[in-house]
Amino acid sequence: MLHTPHIAFIGAGNMAQAILKGMLAAGYPQEKISASGRTQSKVDILAAQTGIHTSTDNLAVCQQADVIVLGVKPAMMGDLVKSIAPAVDPTKQLIVSIAAGVLADSIETWLGKKMPIVRCMPNTPSLVGHGAAGLFATGNVSAVQKTTATTIMQSVGLALWVESEEHIDAVTAVSGSGPAYYFLMMEAMMTGAQELGLSAQVAQQLVLQTAIGAAQMAQQSDQTPEQLRIAVTSPKGTTEQALNTFNKGGFSALCGQAMTAAYHRSKELAQLFKA
Structure with missing residues (x-):
């Protein structure tokens, strides 16, 4: 890889925090990770704990990112993705979704553009560094982007690729639940x-x-x-x-x-x- 990608976490809940803290523990540069959340006090605490840049401005965080990790609840995903669409560039960025039950096609529809997307199904043992995740990449995800997604999820456990998006449902039934x-x-x-x-x-x-x-x-x-x-x-x-x-x-x-x-x-x- 020619450079270290900047990873932006949109939504700083338990799973997103587990992943980004795992990345930091594995030696990923803190200046290459940022996160946004809805509550200023919560993102301030995260910044103090980790040293990463945090914000309540999703658009600003997205603009500086090579990889955008969507970590909000599935029911919130539509509105969130529509709101960040102006800051998303399909030629330069990768979307990684860790939301259960949200199809890649739906994310593209909300963005209004074709996009390299990786869907990931992590599980709660990721919170203690022993997670098991299944990942699926759409056809326009590059080899370098797949390597980046693997690096992100391996920071909190096992990361395995599946061939079909439908297999994410099987991953959910096995390791997700x-x-x-x-x-x-x-x-x-x-x-x-x-x-x-x-x-x-x-x-x-x-x-x-x-x-x-x-x-x-x-x-x-x-x-x-x-x-x-x-x-x-x-x-x-x-x-x-x-x-x-x-x-x-x-x-x-x-x-x-x-x-x-x-x-x-x-x-x-x-x-x-x-x-």
Whole structure:
């Protein structure tokens, strides 16, 4: 890359702040990041925390940017994009949208011009630097711009490209909503542990550490999760009894049904927020 792109975050909510702070922690120059928000006091706090330039003027922030990251809520996206359209130059800038359910075509319609656009579906573990994001690029996004988008999202975790914008709905069902699936499992296990006589504190610590350990084993092992499960399941042992109970309840099928429901809802939201 011939120069370090200037990244402007329009909307400085939790996810946008997680990403820009991750970029700074990874060594991205603070003078190359700016952010705008609706409340002066909030952007002042962000400026004091990070040293980046902040403003309540979206147009001014956009004008100096090579990459514009749209971080507002989906319902606000239409009005926001229309308002910044005069400051957006398709020949020089890239739009990165982290708003769920907002199609690239809708962004172009609101801008009134064709534009290089990357849609990104991050998830809440990005707030602690362990996110998982899926990215989709429209056809006019350059290789250099894709590299920039990857750099932005890798600052807070894993960033993987998908071939079709429709696949973003699948990413939403897997990793976008996925943390809640694991939180639900943790809740259920904590409740079960307490019913077996453990204190709430001991139950929580054991469940959370077990989740961390299992995830790290799966990441670091050459074996698949299926192979790891089989390895820990002794014939006629305690684990086998627990897994048999899960299977009798249709656990695997239920997981698939839940993800399918999330996928279809993601597609419905895309139509709801469509320009």
